[in-house]
Amino acid sequence: MINSFLAEPAWIALRLSLKVACWATLLDLLFGVALGYLLARKRFPGRELLDALLTLPMVMPPTVLGYYLLVVIGRHGVIGAWLQRTFGINLIFTWQAAVIAAAVVAFPLVLKGARAAFETVDTQLEQAAKVLGISPFGVFLRVTLPLAWRGVLGGALLAFARSMGEFGATLMVAGSIPGKTQTLSIAVYEAVQAGQDDSANLLVIITSVVCIAVLIAANKLTPNRNPQA
């Protein structure tokens, strides 16, 4: 009985969406923490330009992003052709392509959260740790990150929610293959197109519940106005 329930298209789409969102968020965390720290702490020419470029996915139409992604990871794309030639890997119309699309679209949320969080950490604390003999990476792990993690995690949760809802770019690079690349948001679109209102209702409710839960968690983690309390 549970098995047949889990085989429902809606649950398959939910599981796929969760998988895609998890991987996308992990990727974003990795790059977002590194680049957010760089932007918050290092002075270099073109710093604000880099920030603007990395924030672009937030304001660009998803279709434009999807097109850029095809140019880069498509069969004839810069990286896509190389992957095909060297490893025989084709990313287009796979769930991995959906991960890349979601990661790119949601990246600015992690980056902004991480940069803001690192900027609130008093540099004097890092200097104090340095004088006490702690290596630069040790200072980052022992002082900077523990004082910034709330902001970083808040950004990551927003990115997770955004990844769950990603539609346009995902459709262009991953398509809509049921059980393989058809995520929750794409399944909603297909269900409405096919006039399957029951199925659409269920999918919409699931999406809403997951997103609300994630947003509540993100709000709880957002740096408290009074951290001493």
Add this chain to the structure above:
Amino acid sequence: MQINIDIGKTLRSGSRTFELRAQLTSSSQRIVIYGPSGAGKSLLLKAVAGLSTPDRGHIEVAGRRLFDSGGGIDVPAQRRQLAYLFQDYALFPHLNVRQNIAFGLQRGWRNPLARVDGEAVRYWLQAFELEHVAHQLPHQLSGGQRQRVALARALAPEPQALLLDEPFAALDPGLRQRMRAELDALQCRLGIPMLLITHDPEDVRAFGDHVLRMENGSMAEIRDMDIVERNEA
């Protein structure tokens, strides 16, 4: 402490420039640099600690060449073996008193545990009467306790000299007198050389075996305390 400093650094901010030219040679155990805020005292202290790099010159403390622009020497702050007491103490807000004191004793990538123990931690908790607040976080401490934790944290790794940046400015006037006496006794007991920067003539009176005056980035010797008094008036 054998200390020998001769450094220069130019800071530019928009159209304004600030020129630091600091010379200091001393074998005194207690050196005080006195001057108004904005004179470049903090910049000098940060250069000694390795937190700021001078444009030119050399820094030598206790027989070790820490910086020499000519010889290409610039020992990283991590390996200068100096203690630094920040004006507002810069205690790690996410770590309790124990962890703060043990911070420099445990190298590597992980912080000491909340229940960290050991001979050094016990010694410093006792020396500064901090046992009953050992598990508390910095924001739960009084001003005097914060300063004690900061001193214990700085001294625990057994540094070769103690650098102090306006150590009593963050305290209530009533407490200042007491903490001065405490630092005085501590310095005598440990025999650790110290370099203190301040704009408070009281600090000069209490610790100034060798006093220098700093203004607009330049330094001059002070032999006569009257100059300090007159400047204050």
